[in-house]
Amino acid sequence: MLKSMTGFGLATKETEKTKITVELKSLNSKFLELMLKIPKAHSDKELLIRGECNKLIERGKVNLTITIEYKPGAERKPVTINNVLLKTYYEQLKQSAAELGESPENLFQLVMQMPEVIKQDEQIADDEEWKAVYSTFEETIKAFNNFRISExxxxxxxxxxxxxxxxxxxxxxxxxxxxxxxxxxxxxxxxxxxxxxxxxxxxxxxxxxxxxxxxxxxxxxxxxxxxxxxxxxxxxxxxxxxxxxxxxxxxxxxxxxxxxxxxxxxxxxxxxxxxxxxxxxxxxxxxxxxxx
Structure with missing residues (x-):
């Protein structure tokens, strides 16, 4: 059976809390070149996903993207504010504004957008969510291989x-x-x-x-x-x-x-x-x- 190295697969699955999307695309390559984007909550499963891709995809320049959207009302990641860093940014910007003769207006809004001021703690995914992710991944692989066979x-x-x-x-x-x-x-x-x-x-x-x-x-x-x-x-x-x-x-x-x-x-x-x-x-x- 002849298969094209070019392929595309897409699958989505909705649960009570999330909408999971897995997209898989490949182009020509002598070897398997896998670019994997996976939510940090499931980063511990990366080796498993890579192993399955090695067996099921074989060759190609492959991009695999897994995204999880949380529905309104679903449990969110806890948010913390780094007050020390916020004050440091604010004082330094205020001082720079004074030296340059600029207005310090809206400095607070600007500081809140600075790196590491607002931090989202990583959410630990439960087994139920992972099962839904893996099931969606399997559906994507199936669609991907059907595309390859058709081509x-x-x-x-x-x-x-x-x-x-x-x-x-x-x-x-x-x-x-x-x-x-x-x-x-x-x-x-x-x-x-x-x-x-x-x-x-x-x-x-x-x-x-x-x-x-x-x-x-x-x-x-x-x-x-x-x-x-x-x-x-x-x-x-x-x-x-x-x-x-x-x-x-x-x-x-x-x-x-x-x-x-x-x-x-x-x-x-x-x-x-x-x-x-x-x-x-x-x-x-x-x-x-x-x-x-």
């Missing part, structure tokens, strides 16, 4: 199309390939006639040269291996596991056979078809960058 299905269709295009071009090459030998024979004959004359041509030597060129331009092995690699690619697409890296390795082998066929072609029509194969292979490689 992967579209990628698979395109990859199958590209591989079949390569196979079709190979069949056209097989039609053109036998036409090369008469051309080579005629070219050698013409060269020998011009060089030594028709009466002085050594027929045995001519056959030897033909055998040499046939071996040099023979692409039978490349055709067999290319067809085998293409079939292997298509079969790998049907496997249950995500095989993005494996498909990448197979595409490299396909590229080697295409390049060798091109170097041995010695024919303009075959070269055009080889260029077409390379174009299809480049599109395959681009798509594989987004395959898990």
């Amino acid at each position: 992967g299905s579209e990628l698979e269709k395109d990859l199958v199309l590209r591989i079949n295009n390569i196979i079709a071009l190979q069949k056209k090459i097989e039609v053109e390939e036998p036409k090369r030998l008469p051309i080579v024979r005629e070219r050698i004959n013409k060269y020998l006639e011009d060089a030594v004359g028709v009466e002085n041509i050594d027929k045995n030597r001519l056959e030897q040269e033909l055998v040499f060129y046939i071996e040099k331009f023979d692409i039978t092995e490349e055709k067999v291996r290319l067809k085998s690699h293409c079939d292997y690619f298509l079969n790998t697409l049907k496997e249950k596991d995500a095989n993005g890296k494996k498909l990448g390795f197979i595409s490299q082998e396909i590229g080697r056979e295409i390049n060798t066929m091109g170097s041995k072609a010695n024919d303009a029509n075959i070269q055009k078809m080889v260029v077409g194969m390379k174009d299809e292979l480049e599109k395959i490689k681009e798509q594989l960058l987004n395959v898990l």
Whole structure:
């Protein structure tokens, strides 16, 4: 089963006291790069969440955000005011205002907004709230993976199309390939006639040269291996596991056979078809960058 590395999942859950939202987004990456935003009340669960992401997401540049909104009337975090720091800020600002000839009006409101003046003590989440958070996380992962599978299905269709295009071009090459030998024979004959004359041509030597060129331009092995690699690619697409890296390795082998066929072609029509194969292979490689 092919999965896209790009994914999105969103789930929300409401309890009597809270509204929990979990959002998960991913982009391409060779490894798992997880950016996790989680409420401090549940920071002790971060390793658990990371472990689950490692198992369920595998690869990708992933952003996971968990937010908790407390409903009106729900228990709030206790608030304390740092009176010592408040007075220190106020006296210093008052002194600066006097030195600069500025009005000290509204200094109190300004001081109340200064860092660490108002402090919210961390709320310790209970087990019931954590269960709701984790349940929402599981729903998000499920939606996220369904998105990946859906995107992967579209990628698979395109990859199958590209591989079949390569196979079709190979069949056209097989039609053109036998036409090369008469051309080579005629070219050698013409060269020998011009060089030594028709009466002085050594027929045995001519056959030897033909055998040499046939071996040099023979692409039978490349055709067999290319067809085998293409079939292997298509079969790998049907496997249950995500095989993005494996498909990448197979595409490299396909590229080697295409390049060798091109170097041995010695024919303009075959070269055009080889260029077409390379174009299809480049599109395959681009798509594989987004395959898990």
